[in-house]
Amino acid sequence: MLHLSEQEIIRRQYLDEFRNLGIDPYPAAMFDVTTLASEIKDGFDIHPDQFKNIRIAGRIMSKRIMGKAAFAEIQDSSGRIQAYINRDLICPNDNKELYNTVFKKLCDIGDFVGLEGYAFRTQTGELSIHVSEFKFLSKSLHPLPIVKTDADGKIHDAFTDPEQRYRKRYVDLIVNPHVKETFIKRSRLINSMRNYFNSKGWLEVETPVLQSIHGGAAARPFKTHHNALDMQLYLRIANELYLKRLIVGGFDGVYEFGKMFRNEGMDRTHNPEFTSMEIYIAYKDYLWMMEMVEDCLQTVVNEVCGSPICSISGKEINFSKPYLRLSMYEAIEKYAGIDVAQSDESTLRNYCRNNRIEIEDNMAWGKLVDTIFSDKVESNLIQPTYIIDYPLEMTPLAKKHRSKEGLVERFELYVNGKEIANAYSELNDPIDQRNRLEEQLNLAARGDEEAMVMDEDFVHALEYGMPPTSGLGIGIDRLTMMITGQEAIQEVLFFPQMKPESKQG
RNA sequence: GAUCUGUUAGCUCAGUCGGUAGAGCAACGGCCUUUUAAGCCGUGGGUCUUGGGUUCGAGUCCCAAACAGAUCACCA
Numbered sequence A: 001m002l003h004l005s006e007q008e009i010i011r012r013q014y015l016d017e018f019r020n021l022g023i024d025p026y027p028a029a030m031f032d033v034t035t036l037a038s039e040i041k042d043g044f045d046i047h048p049d050q051f052k053n054i055r056i057a058g059r060i061m062s063k064r065i066m067g068k069a070a071f072a073e074i075q076d077s078s079g080r081i082q083a084y085i086n087r088d089l090i091c092p093n094d095n096k097e098l099y100n101t102v103f104k105k106l107c108d109i110g111d112f113v114g115l116e117g118y119a120f121r122t123q124t125g126e127l128s129i130h131v132s133e134f135k136f137l138s139k140s141l142h143p144l145p146i147v148k149t150d151a152d153g154k155i156h157d158a159f160t161d162p163e164q165r166y167r168k169r170y171v172d173l174i175v176n177p178h179v180k181e182t183f184i185k186r187s188r189l190i191n192s193m194r195n196y197f198n199s200k201g202w203l204e205v206e207t208p209v210l211q212s213i214h215g216g217a218a219a220r221p222f223k224t225h226h227n228a229l230d231m232q233l234y235l236r237i238a239n240e241l242y243l244k245r246l247i248v249g250g251f252d253g254v255y256e257f258g259k260m261f262r263n264e265g266m267d268r269t270h271n272p273e274f275t276s277m278e279i280y281i282a283y284k285d286y287l288w289m290m291e292m293v294e295d296c297l298q299t300v301v302n303e304v305c306g307s308p309i310c311s312i313s314g315k316e317i318n319f320s321k322p323y324l325r326l327s328m329y330e331a332i333e334k335y336a337g338i339d340v341a342q343s344d345e346s347t348l349r350n351y352c353r354n355n356r357i358e359i360e361d362n363m364a365w366g367k368l369v370d371t372i373f374s375d376k377v378e379s380n381l382i383q384p385t386y387i388i389d390y391p392l393e394m395t396p397l398a399k400k401h402r403s404k405e406g407l408v409e410r411f412e413l414y415v416n417g418k419e420i421a422n423a424y425s426e427l428n429d430p431i432d433q434r435n436r437l438e439e440q441l442n443l444a445a446r447g448d449e450e451a452m453v454m455d456e457d458f459v460h461a462l463e464y465g466m467p468p469t470s471g472l473g474i475g476i477d478r479l480t481m482m483i484t485g486q487e488a489i490q491e492v493l494f495f496p497q498m499k500p501e502s503k504q505g
Numbered sequence B: 001g002a003u004c005u006g007u008u009a010g011c012u013c014a015g016u017c018g019g020u021a022g023a024g025c026a027a028c029g030g031c032c033u034u035u036u037a038a039g040c041c042g043u044g045g046g047u048c049u050u051g052g053g054u055u056c057g058a059g060u061c062c063c064a065a066a067c068a069g070a071u072c073a074c075c076a
Helices: A006-020 A037-043 A097-106 A162-167 A169-175 A177-199 A240-248 A286-305 A328-336 A345-354 A365-376 A430-445 A456-463 A476-484
Strands: A054-066 A069-076 A079-086 A112-121 A127-138 A223-226 A231-235 A253-261 A273-282 A309-312 A315-318 A324-327 A385-391 A407-415 A418-425 A469-475
Touching: A006 A097, A037 A054, A037 A069, A037 A079, A037 A127, A054 A079, A054 A127, A079 A112, A097 A127, A162 A169, A169 A177, A177 A253, A177 A273, A177 A286, A177 A476, A240 A253, A240 A273, A240 A456, A240 A469, A273 A286, A273 A476, A286 A309, A286 A385, A286 A407, A286 A418, A286 A469, A286 A476, A309 A476, A324 A328, A328 A365, A328 A385, A345 A365, A365 A385, A418 A476, A430 A456, A469 A476
Parallel strands: A079 A127, A324 A385
Antiparallel strands: A054 A069, A054 A112, A069 A079, A112 A127, A223 A231, A253 A273, A273 A469, A309 A315, A385 A407, A407 A418, A418 A469
16 A cells, blocks of 8 residues: 655656646656756866866755746766756746746656756856756656755754665665765775686685585574575685685686675674675685785775774774784783683683673583683774784684694784774595584584584595695674774675564554 | 663654644755855645553653663672
């Protein structure tokens, strides 16, 4: 059922009035745009002669009518510019219908129009388009939120309700220019990173989203079903095991930007589907990878933000290399004051109880260390910091440390108290890998719902031999949050997951 | 999943002690040929998120539900 407001009914009536005048409110023919609003704003004062005969198109965002002349703001993909519309200029003959009826009455805020004319400055100095030709391009049937900015820059009637903004992102993008900026930055970030990898000769690849075994990370998956094969499939929680198969297959460097799906809680830093970038480089180790990551991020942040420094929640984050390196044990000792290397499981349990850190009975030693780290250390890691050398129990896909007993060659990159990257010297000993995955099965038996499952084909691939390899995953959404200063993942996803609006009643 | 807060016109918001709902913008009808949160005169627009309850009477008080936000738990 369509329940229309008064304003929506009137806009529908205008469709008929357009057609009665012989004007198609949704014309088929293209409108040949020559110039963007931003080009006029940037170029007019330097080359005013280049804007003598221009055609622009966009949405009407405001109308100020003064009898036989009017001003309207036109918004195109690049921004807004004012148009000056004079009755006798767009209606040179006796028939003033185009101005009096079409423009003044039938054009609403939100409609698309095409304009031809020249750029000039009004008496008050506002850069405008002096319109000689006026073409109606598309009707909008819903009123838009009217956001106005006054002379002091104060915003009135801002469209700010997060629920409305996320559900109707298209409206958000129309009326909130800064939202568009955030998503443009996101796109440029991904492009910049892709260019960086391509310039090194690494290959962008695609691996399955639908997997019969959900491997490569500790998380609960979404289940789905393939009808023709009559089998259960999972949406991938990671693509790691497939990318390593490609290294086995002989590629030196492969990377993939892709959506991952995890069937877990949602909040301002978690969406059920999110974008990760994983990259695997043969003959390298995690020490090399740290240097690559800091060089890549410095380059990319510089390209996207114009400087290696971005600010979020009042803090300045500097992505210039090199980044501080701290072993996990050092970090815990520094911020929690406990030497976990010298502590057994019961000592860790006592520490957690005394420090009011919530733990569960099925947590093993490694999980307890991880819990203490999350609770005491993470929030202190504001500037980009590598946490290196993790306990073996927590990391079944990483290679044992070359010199430190009980550790693996792994690092995570923390920025603003959040993990944004995770990397290993990848485990390529197939016997060790099989044993480590079997230990995961024990954890699962102990009640760990996120423990990894055995992937026989992956182990089989390793048995053919994988060169020493370093692998990395970066959370693209979180990195985007850092460089755009956003505190919520929903602000860097066009369409964050939402429950359907209830239609009961 | 837990707790707290919110949901009133197209948008942003008021709504007092419980007495059948208001403003600005937007819309509609006028006036106005360089305005800019344009202005002036006039008009219309509401299932107060939904469902129960208390009451002579509920936007307002009570209970439940839906959705969202924040905090927490889980996770990246």
